[in-house]
Each structure stands twice: as structure tokens, then as C-alpha cells.
Amino acid sequence: MTVNEDTFTNWKNREEIAESMIPVIGKLHRERDVTVLVHSRSLVNKSVVSILKTHRFARQIAGEELSVTETLPFLQALTTLDLGPSQIDIGMLAATYRTDADGLTVEEFTARAVAGATGANKIERGDGRDVVLYGFGRIGRLVARLLIEKSGSGNGLRLRAVVVRGGGDQDIVKRASLLRRDSIHGQFQGTITVDEANSTITANGNEIKVIYANDPSEVDYTAYGIKDAILIDNTGKWRDREGLSQHLRPGIDKVVLTAPGKGDVPNIVHGVNHDTIKPDERILSCASCTTNAIVPPLKAMADEYGVLRGHVETVHSFTNDQNLLDNYHSSERRGRSAPLNMVITETGAASAVAKALPDLQAKITGSSIRVPVPDVSIAILNLQLARETTREDVLDHLRHVSLTSPLKRQIDFISAPDAVSSDFIGSRHASIVDAGATKVEGDNAILYLWYDNEFGYSCQVIRVVQHVSGVEYPTYPAPVA
Structure with a gap:
């Protein structure tokens, strides 16, 4: 047999193993609300090739190969546990297990590592939590996709309704079509049916009521059987406590805004300050996509090196609030054609850092340029550190943070030398450190942070909603602080 045939046989064997993993992963998710991950990447509803690619990716960040032949025994061990x-x-x-097996078998090691999720220690499955989307634009539809994907056994977050303004004939059909197909993020993974008579969209078995209203005061959520729901406002129309309080009607318990909050509305970046949310807080903000991109790595750098001052320059994809062609706009430059120009504009991300990291005394400034790409942005974070270091040390630190720290769901790490923006469409992390572009000299560090300003941000929104709803489940092995 030739070397090529050996390689191909090995690939086919790994395909077979990955194929055998799919029903096990699905059953754990449906029946026990267990999400199986590989280095923070979910394997739920993934294809054979996606499972193999997820394992392969570990080489980029961990520096060594990870094979399904290694992870399969641990997956099998999980099926034997309560x-x-x-x-x-x-x-x-x-x-x-490679480095610290401690003389245990895979079964014994696994049982010890996940002991907090078994037997008397395990969390009891609840009845789920109703969620309402107010608005159904770019972020609203991506959040809907994520909620449907994560419905699992039905005991977590349940998307019950979407509130929109009426749009004329076949409105619901057109909205369902936008959920089904997206020019950037591709096809919806599943089936969608529409019942115009009852104004419902059913996606992967999730029945979603489409409610037409021009104002929050027009909606009686209890009439649709909705109770104690978390309402996600992705319109951005109201950003202060007074405006957002209009949503607090019968059936709605909490309001989460997908834009920077104003006044005393808490701006939450999951992974950084979500644990500061007070149990009785009913209105909060998920800040902006750029704030979510820069705050986690900023915290990681401040914790390790100290930060005296910094500047963030964001090169941001164009958004729906800009014009396709030159036309009137309340903001001077944003009135110019988005797909034809680079447009200098403001960003509130730098000033929002103080809300998410109140203990950081460093002054952070910021500016932004909108560029002619439809999705994925990059933040260039220029920091003066409290001590000198080296490029190798900074990269080792950020690689470690992306793998094992409490910020591993927020910070990703890539060392590919030819990475470009489109490579990060669909990334579920708040930001991705580009190792090849990182520059360090003495006490100055410049980080290049990619982020999917649509999908990555939507994932952060879902994490906040999971946290405040009580269905944010613990991760094992526990991250290393």
C-alpha cells in the first residue's frame, strides 16, 4: 500500500469515527441538555467534516494535532454518567488527560472532571424560559437562528414571538424568507414553514408567533400564553431606562438591548462583567459589537501586564444605517455611499470600556472607519503596558487565555499567515487575535482583533440572555482563572 493510500485510509477511518459520534452528541443534547464541545466549539448539529475540521483547528491554537480517536473514548465515557x-x-x-492522567482510566478521569454535573451535584432541568424578539433585522434574525439552534430538549430558551411593524401583503412570508436565506450567513440549518392565517413561523418545530405592533403599549403578551419572558430589543429605538421600560408589560420580566445603553442602563460584556448583573435588574444592554470585541482582550492584557493607556481604531463593515448611494442622512459622512467609500465615523466603544471594566484606570480613546465589506470588522488595539514584555510572551498568554481561561468563549486565536476578513464570517467568539499581525516592542503592544460584528455579537447577546434566564449551564473541565 502506498503512503497516499495509507493517508486516505486514515481519513476514512476518522470519518467513520466522527459519524459514530453524531448520534451520541445529539442524544446528550436532546435528552440531557448537554452540549459537547471541542476547545469551546460546539459539536451539536455538526456534519462529519465539520467535526473533523473542529478537531483539526486545535492544531492552530494548541500547537499539536487532536484526533477523534482521542476524543471518542471521552464522549463514550459521558454516556455512562448521570x-x-x-x-x-x-x-x-x-x-x-495527555499530560495529567494521574494513573486513572479514561472513564475514571472523565467522571472526576465532570463530577459537578453528575448525581446530586447536577442542575435539575427547568421548564425553559420564554423569549420575545422586538424587531427582526440583521441581529434579530441571527439571534432567532441561535435560539432555534439551542432549543435542545425545550427546557432552555424558547423563542415564542417576534414583534414587528406591519409591512403589507405577504409580510410574514417575506420575513420567513429572510430567516431562511441570508446572503452573508447562508442557509438556515433546518426547515421553516409559514402559517399566514395564524401569523406563525415554525422553524425546526419551534412555533414563533409574529405580532404586529407599532409601539410596545399595543402588545398584550399574556394573550399569547407568554409569561416571565425576556424581551430582546434589537431595534435600537430606545436606549435609556425610561424608553426601554415601555417593554415591561404583563408577560415580560426583563429587557435586553442589543445596542449600547445610555444613562444608568448596565452595559454587559459576557465573560467580563456579566456576573455583576443584579438579580432584580430588569433592564440591561449588551453594549456594541466593537465593545464586545475589545473589552475581553483588553481585560486579558490588563490582568497580565497592566495597561496605562490605549487607543482602538476599528475598521468596520458597513451597516444598514448607511446609504447604498449618496443621499440625505442625519450624520454627514454616513450619507455617502457605503459600498463605494471608506467612511470616517464615530465609535462609542472606547468610552463604553469604563462601564464594563470600571477598575481599569487607563484612558482608552477610539475612532472608526466604515469600509465596503458587508460583514466582519477588525479592531486595532494599541496599548501602553505597565511593564515591558516580548511578542512571544504576549502571544503565549493570549493563546492560553483562548484555550483554558474564563474568557475562552470570548477570545479566539489564529496563527494562519494568510487570514482575511471573510475567514471569520460565522465566528462565535467576540474577537479573534491575529497572531501574525501582533506587534510588541518593550511596553507597547498592538493587537489586531477580528470580529464578526453580526454573528459573533449575536452569540454574546445569547450568552447574556442565558445568564439572566438561569439556563447558562456550567462548563467542564472548569476554565482556569
Whole structure:
């Protein structure tokens, strides 16, 4: 047999193993609310090739190959345990077992590592939590996709309704079509049917009521059987407490804004300050996509090196609030054609850092340029550190943070030398450190941070909603602080 045939046979064997993993992963998700991960990347509803690629990606960040032959025994061990709702990273289990097996079998090691999710320690599955989307634009539809994807056993977040303004004939059909197909993010993974008579969209078995209203005061959510719901306002029309309080009607318990909040509305960046949310807080903001992109790595750098001052320059994809062609706009430059120009504009991300990181005394300034790409942006974070360091040390630190720290769902790391913006469409992280572009000299560090300003941000929104709803399940092995 030739070397090429050996390689192909090995690939076919790994395909077979990945194929055998799919029903196990699906059953754990549906029946026990267990999400199986590999280095923070979910394997739920993934294809054979996607599972293999997810394992392969570990080489970029961990520096060594991870094979399904290594992770399969840990997945099989999970099926023998009395697991409760949780997220379990079999990639981390395999990696840790390599270096610290402690003389245990895979079964014994796995049982010890996930003990907090088993037996008397496990979280009991609840009845789920109703969610309402107010608005159904770019972020609203992506949040809807994520909610439907994560419906699992039905005991987590349940998208019950979408509130929109009436748009004329076949309005619901057109909205369903926009959910089904997206020019940037591709096809919806599943089936969608529309019942115009009852004004419902059913997506992967999730029945979603489409409610038409011009104002929050027009909606009686209890009439649709909705109770104690979390309402996600993705219109951006109201950003202060007074305006957002209009949503607090019978059936709605909390309001989450997908834009920077004003006044005393808490701006939350999941992974950084979500644990500061007070149990009785009913209105909060998920800040902006750029704030979510820069705050986690800023915290990672401040914790390790200290930060004296910094500047962030964002090169941001164009958005729906700009014009296709030159036309009137309340903002002077944003009135110029978005697909034809680079447009200098303002960003509130730098000033929002103080809300998310109140202990950071460093002054952070910021500016932004909108460019003619439809999605994925990059933030260039220029920092003066409190001590001198090296490029190698900074990269080792950020690689470690992306793999094992409490920020591993927020910060990703890539060392590919030919990475470009479109490579990060669909990234679920708040930002991705580009190792090749990183510059460090003495006490000055410049980080290049890619981020999918649509999908990555939507994932951060979902994490905040999971947290405040009580269905944010613990991850095992536990991240290293």
C-alpha cells in the first residue's frame, strides 16, 4: 500500500469515527441538555467534516494535532454518567488527560472532571424560559437562528414571538424568507414553514408567533400564553431606562438591548462583567459589537501586564444605517455611499470600556472607519503596558487565555499567515487575535482583533440572555482563572 493510500485510509477511518459520534452528541443534547464541545466549539448539529475540521483547528491554537480517536473514548465515557445540563469540552478532557492522567482510566478521569454535573451535584432541568424578539433585522434574525439552534430538549430558551411593524401583503412570508436565506450567513440549518392565517413561523418545530405592533403599549403578551419572558430589543429605538421600560408589560420580566445603553442602563460584556448583573435588574444592554470585541482582550492584557493607556481604531463593515448611494442622512459622512467609500465615523466603544471594566484606570480613546465589506470588522488595539514584555510572551498568554481561561468563549486565536476578513464570517467568539499581525516592542503592544460584528455579537447577546434566564449551564473541565 502506498503512503497516499495509507493517508486516505486514515481519513476514512476518522470519518467513520466522527459519524459514530453524531448520534451520541445529539442524544446528550436532546435528552440531557448537554452540549459537547471541542476547545469551546460546539459539536451539536455538526456534519462529519465539520467535526473533523473542529478537531483539526486545535492544531492552530494548541500547537499539536487532536484526533477523534482521542476524543471518542471521552464522549463514550459521558454516556455512562448521570449527567445534568452542562457544557463538556472533550477536547480539553483529552488534552488534560495527555499530560495529567494521574494513573486513572479514561472513564475514571472523565467522571472526576465532570463530577459537578453528575448525581446530586447536577442542575435539575427547568421548564425553559420564554423569549420575545422586538424587531427582526440583521441581529434579530441571527439571534432567532441561535435560539432555534439551542432549543435542545425545550427546557432552555424558547423563542415564542417576534414583534414587528406591519409591512403589507405577504409580510410574514417575506420575513420567513429572510430567516431562511441570508446572503452573508447562508442557509438556515433546518426547515421553516409559514402559517399566514395564524401569523406563525415554525422553524425546526419551534412555533414563533409574529405580532404586529407599532409601539410596545399595543402588545398584550399574556394573550399569547407568554409569561416571565425576556424581551430582546434589537431595534435600537430606545436606549435609556425610561424608553426601554415601555417593554415591561404583563408577560415580560426583563429587557435586553442589543445596542449600547445610555444613562444608568448596565452595559454587559459576557465573560467580563456579566456576573455583576443584579438579580432584580430588569433592564440591561449588551453594549456594541466593537465593545464586545475589545473589552475581553483588553481585560486579558490588563490582568497580565497592566495597561496605562490605549487607543482602538476599528475598521468596520458597513451597516444598514448607511446609504447604498449618496443621499440625505442625519450624520454627514454616513450619507455617502457605503459600498463605494471608506467612511470616517464615530465609535462609542472606547468610552463604553469604563462601564464594563470600571477598575481599569487607563484612558482608552477610539475612532472608526466604515469600509465596503458587508460583514466582519477588525479592531486595532494599541496599548501602553505597565511593564515591558516580548511578542512571544504576549502571544503565549493570549493563546492560553483562548484555550483554558474564563474568557475562552470570548477570545479566539489564529496563527494562519494568510487570514482575511471573510475567514471569520460565522465566528462565535467576540474577537479573534491575529497572531501574525501582533506587534510588541518593550511596553507597547498592538493587537489586531477580528470580529464578526453580526454573528459573533449575536452569540454574546445569547450568552447574556442565558445568564439572566438561569439556563447558562456550567462548563467542564472548569476554565482556569
